[in-house]
Amino acid sequence: MPRFSAVLFLALFGILGLAPFGDTTAQASDDNTVNLYSYRQPFLIKPLLDEFTQQTGITVNMVYVKKGMLERLKAEGDNSPADMVLTSDIGSLNDMVEAGVLQPAKSEKIEMNVPAQYRHPEGLWYGLTVRARVIFASKERTIPGEVTRYGDLTKPELKGRICTRSGKHLYNISLIAALIAHDGEEAAKQWLTGVRDNLAQKPQGNDRAQARAIYEGVCDYAIANTYYMGKMAANEKKPEQRQWAKGLRIIFPNQEARGAHVNISGAAVIKSARHKQNAIRLIEYLSSDLAQRIYAKKNFEYPVKPGVPLHPLVASWGSFKADKIALTEVAKHRATASRIVDITAYDLGPQNGS
Amino acid sequence: MTKISSISAPGGSTLAKMAWRPDRWTIGALVTALLITGPIVAVFVIALAPSNGIWAHLSSTVLPHYIWTTILLMSGVGIGTLLIGTGTAWLVTMCRFPGRRFFEWALVLPLAVPAYVIAYVYTDILEFSGPIQDFLRGVFGWGNRQDYWFPEIRSLGGAVSMMTLVLYPYVYLLARAAFLEQSVCVLEVSRTLGKTPWQSFRQVAFPLARPAVIAGVSLVMMETLNDFGTVDYFAVATLTAGIYDVWLNMSSVSGAAQLATVMMTFVIVLIGMERLARRGRRFHHTGTKYSVLPDMQLSRPRAWLATLSCALPIVFGFLTPALVLADYSLDFYEETLAGDFLIYMRNSLALATISAGIAVMIGLFLAYAIRLRDTVVLRAAARVASIGYAVPGAVLAIGVMLPLTRLDHAINDTILSLTGFSTGLILSGTVFAMVLGYLVRFLALSFGTLEASLGKITANMDGASRTLGRGPASTLLRVHIPIMRSSVLTAAILVFVDVMKELPMTMLLRPFNFETLATYVHQYASDELLEESALGALSIVAAGIIPVIILSAAITRSRPGRR
Numbered sequence: 001m002p003r004f005s006a007v008l009f010l011a012l013f014g015i016l017g018l019a020p021f022g023d024t025t026a027q028a029s030d031d032n033t034v035n036l037y038s039y040r041q042p043f044l045i046k047p048l049l050d051e052f053t054q055q056t057g058i059t060v061n062m063v064y065v066k067k068g069m070l071e072r073l074k075a076e077g078d079n080s081p082a083d084m085v086l087t088s089d090i091g092s093l094n095d096m097v098e099a100g101v102l103q104p105a106k107s108e109k110i111e112m113n114v115p116a117q118y119r120h121p122e123g124l125w126y127g128l129t130v131r132a133r134v135i136f137a138s139k140e141r142t143i144p145g146e147v148t149r150y151g152d153l154t155k156p157e158l159k160g161r162i163c164t165r166s167g168k169h170l171y172n173i174s175l176i177a178a179l180i181a182h183d184g185e186e187a188a189k190q191w192l193t194g195v196r197d198n199l200a201q202k203p204q205g206n207d208r209a210q211a212r213a214i215y216e217g218v219c220d221y222a223i224a225n226t227y228y229m230g231k232m233a234a235n236e237k238k239p240e241q242r243q244w245a246k247g248l249r250i251i252f253p254n255q256e257a258r259g260a261h262v263n264i265s266g267a268a269v270i271k272s273a274r275h276k277q278n279a280i281r282l283i284e285y286l287s288s289d290l291a292q293r294i295y296a297k298k299n300f301e302y303p304v305k306p307g308v309p310l311h312p313l314v315a316s317w318g319s320f321k322a323d324k325i326a327l328t329e330v331a332k333h334r335a336t337a338s339r340i341v342d343i344t345a346y347d348l349g350p351q352n353g354s
Numbered sequence: 355m356t357k358i359s360s361i362s363a364p365g366g367s368t369l370a371k372m373a374w375r376p377d378r379w380t381i382g383a384l385v386t387a388l389l390i391t392g393p394i395v396a397v398f399v400i401a402l403a404p405s406n407g408i409w410a411h412l413s414s415t416v417l418p419h420y421i422w423t424t425i426l427l428m429s430g431v432g433i434g435t436l437l438i439g440t441g442t443a444w445l446v447t448m449c450r451f452p453g454r455r456f457f458e459w460a461l462v463l464p465l466a467v468p469a470y471v472i473a474y475v476y477t478d479i480l481e482f483s484g485p486i487q488d489f490l491r492g493v494f495g496w497g498n499r500q501d502y503w504f505p506e507i508r509s510l511g512g513a514v515s516m517m518t519l520v521l522y523p524y525v526y527l528l529a530r531a532a533f534l535e536q537s538v539c540v541l542e543v544s545r546t547l548g549k550t551p552w553q554s555f556r557q558v559a560f561p562l563a564r565p566a567v568i569a570g571v572s573l574v575m576m577e578t579l580n581d582f583g584t585v586d587y588f589a590v591a592t593l594t595a596g597i598y599d600v601w602l603n604m605s606s607v608s609g610a611a612q613l614a615t616v617m618m619t620f621v622i623v624l625i626g627m628e629r630l631a632r633r634g635r636r637f638h639h640t641g642t643k644y645s646v647l648p649d650m651q652l653s654r655p656r657a658w659l660a661t662l663s664c665a666l667p668i669v670f671g672f673l674t675p676a677l678v679l680a681d682y683s684l685d686f687y688e689e690t691l692a693g694d695f696l697i698y699m700r701n702s703l704a705l706a707t708i709s710a711g712i713a714v715m716i717g718l719f720l721a722y723a724i725r726l727r728d729t730v731v732l733r734a735a736a737r738v739a740s741i742g743y744a745v746p747g748a749v750l751a752i753g754v755m756l757p758l759t760r761l762d763h764a765i766n767d768t769i770l771s772l773t774g775f776s777t778g779l780i781l782s783g784t785v786f787a788m789v790l791g792y793l794v795r796f797l798a799l800s801f802g803t804l805e806a807s808l809g810k811i812t813a814n815m816d817g818a819s820r821t822l823g824r825g826p827a828s829t830l831l832r833v834h835i836p837i838m839r840s841s842v843l844t845a846a847i848l849v850f851v852d853v854m855k856e857l858p859m860t861m862l863l864r865p866f867n868f869e870t871l872a873t874y875v876h877q878y879a880s881d882e883l884l885e886e887s888a889l890g891a892l893s894i895v896a897a898g899i900i901p902v903i904i905l906s907a908a909i910t911r912s913r914p915g916r917r
Binding site for chain 2: 035166206335
């Protein structure tokens with residue numbers, strides 16, 4: 001079959017021709033690089049990485065991976081080209097610690113920048129930004145003081161007035177896991193059942209969609225991350241989102257007691273890293289004043305480094321007390337949290353007639 | 355004269371059934387199938403690990419709901435695509451009505467729109483603060499949501515509609531190719547014997563096209579089964595959503611793999627049942643008279659009705675989303691084009707072309723090997739090799755990754771011990787891994803299409819060609835491929851477009867600094883930033899259209915007997 005093999009040859013040739021497109025070979029050999037697997041979207045972190053390259057001359061190679069990053073790291077093992085990871089929550093960092101794919105990275109600079117609460121005791125991972133899970137409330141239809149704690153969301157008078165995204169989303173899983181860590185599984189289950197029966201609709205959309213639902217009058221309270229408020233309030237391309245934000249008040253929950261639930265985005269060095277020093281330099285840079293300020297400005301998150309000025313908008317929401325519980329402790333309860341969401345059928349919406 | 359014969363098996367097979375005689379075709383096909391099956395087997399292997407009581411938990415809580423939702427979703431989309439796909443295919447092939455030439459290729463267009471993109475677009479249009487409801491509120495003076503009822507787009511019904519709109523082209527393409535490959539004589543005979551056009555369709559044309567239509571619908575159902583983007587966005591809890599939940603929230607890959615294997619088994623059983631129902635009823639044309647198809651001139655009102663029936667799927671499945679995306683792109687094109695957008699596009703196109711080419715060759719090879727040596731082993735191997743389409747992409751991606759990294763480690767260790775030089779990972783995390791992934795995932799598209807088409811060619815063709823001294827390979831190239839050219843092209847389009855849209859495998863298997871249009875769109879879409887992702891999404895659609903149009907024209911030209 002001469003023609004058949006000719007086509008086959010062409011196809012193989014095509015693959016080889018493609019190979020250099022992806023910098024596959026550049027990965028390990030060059031000393032002046034650092035290879036990054038990132039959970040965070042390129043458009044968010046590219047500006048930071050470019051700045052880092054300019055300062056240090058170290059090239060950053062990146063792959064944006066979500067589902068399966070841990071499995072990829074495990075399968076690649078000692079031969080993994082990756083030097084470090086960037087993640088968007090504590091859960092994935094914790095999974096990596098347990099899978100044994102990380103190595104301790106010690107650096108005085110990083111330890112000075114990142115408070116002990118937001119880093120692994122042995123330096124297996126470091127938090128880079130803090131995001132608080134808070135309550136959005138309609139300015140028009142809620143009275144200040146009615147809700148001040150997560151626990152208040154189960155009050156009977158809030159029936160049909162709450163919106164959230166899916167209970168299975170990692171932000172909610174993390175919040176529920178924190179409740180389990182503090183008060184135990186049974187209390188968390190009761191809380192979730194209470195919130196479920198106060199829901200105005202079946203959980204859906206993302207945090208931004210909950211803000212819009214309040215704007216549309218579907219509900220009065222929603223659970224959401226703070227930075228969505230910033231992204232909406234400062235949205236120049238979509239002015240309607242500013243309207244959604246305008247009608248909202250942020251409630252930092254549990255301020256009288258243990259503080260609001262927070263999660264982190266973070267970084268860690270891979271066990272088999274060939275460019276460990278470069279990876280540490282990148283984490284040093286990302287936790288530095290300059291990078292922390294860019295982070296805070298670009299994504300409306302809270303810098304992990306104390307003393308870095310907040311985005312004016314973020315500052316306008318006021319300061320808040322964050323839950324001091326060890327994040328690793330919270331991460332341990334994620335599987336249980338997920339099961340509770342199933343057991344209470346949270347994602348099917350309110351169930352005791354409305 | 356033409357007759358419909360019911361030969362039980364094509365030529366050569368009886369010989370092969372007598373004894374296990376390893377030969378070029380059998381071994382070649384088995385090795386190919388084995389390579390493709392590797393990642394699927396890997397998923398089964400992962401499933402062997404314990405999963406910490408996840409089944410007990412799932413079955414007592416959400417599993418029944420997952421299964422029920424999945425069945426509803428699959429049947430809804432299956433029926434929807436069957437009706438739209440077969441109906442429009444029959445109209446454009448057999449009838450004459452205004453706009454028919456245009457519809458012939460335009461009906462394929464929705465194929466280029468990823469399901470999650472159309473879901474985002476329609477949510478934007480149809481939700482409470484979208485333009486439609488805004489308009490209605492303005493006209494009728496309604497205030498808030500309590501004042502009126504409007505269908506909720508984020509629902510099971512919404513998911514069925516969205517997927518039907520973009521998936522019906524699978525059925526359309528396969529059905530149309532089948533109708534085109536039919537000899538017109540059968541229909542003429544049927545009409546001569548006093549059957550009405552509708553009876554001819556139901557009793558003659560449809561049974562002849564049935565393998566192709568079924569192949570199309572099963573592709574649609576598999577695609578529906580593995581979809582995550584749409585159901586996640588609409589908060590519809592299907593088995594696939596459950597798989598990702600078990601994997602990511604409960605940190606149990608093995609549990610996820612177990613659910614996936616159950617899903618695969620389910621699909622194998624479904625396909626097996628269909629085959630059983632069709633058993634012994636093979637339909638071929640033995641005639642060679644392929645005159646130009648007789649266009650049935652429809653009466654005025656009927657003709658317009660036909661036009662409308664063909665126009666609606668295009669308007670809703672393609673035109674509306676494309677216009678909305680184009681509108682958004684106007685706001686953001688500067689940001690988008692400032693980056694390496696053209697490189698992403700080149701990457702997408704190159705991957706899709708290469709994968710489509712190889713997938714068609716492998717599909718053809720397997721289908722033909724089975725025709726020549728119809729053994730149980732070969733059939734089973736091909737069946738398993740094309741089951742990847744039903745597996746959620748990210749799970750299958752892990753299946754691709756594991757054997758490849760194993761092989762990489764082995765190569766590295768060997769070379770290290772021989773030369774003291776470490777090769778690192780030379781296969782995984784490369785374009786090669788990506789193409790392999792696409793083949794594993796999309797072989798069902800090419801194999802299913804080509805097998806259905808090959809099955810319609812009578813064994814007499816093989817017999818005649820072989821008697822005249824041609825070997826099996828030459829018969830395939832000189833006799834079969836020319837007859838089934840439209841199906842070969844159809845298979846190529848399907849794989850091409852699907853690779854353009856593919857996301858989870860692309861994300862996990864790619865090397866450093868390698869973006870495609872789909873991954874570029876995803877980083878924004880995952881944050882529900884539809885506007886920013888619009889130009890990328892539109893480019894996926896546009897890049898998909900060009901080959902669709904070219905190939906669609908080629909399909910029309912490829913009808914045997916047409917000059």
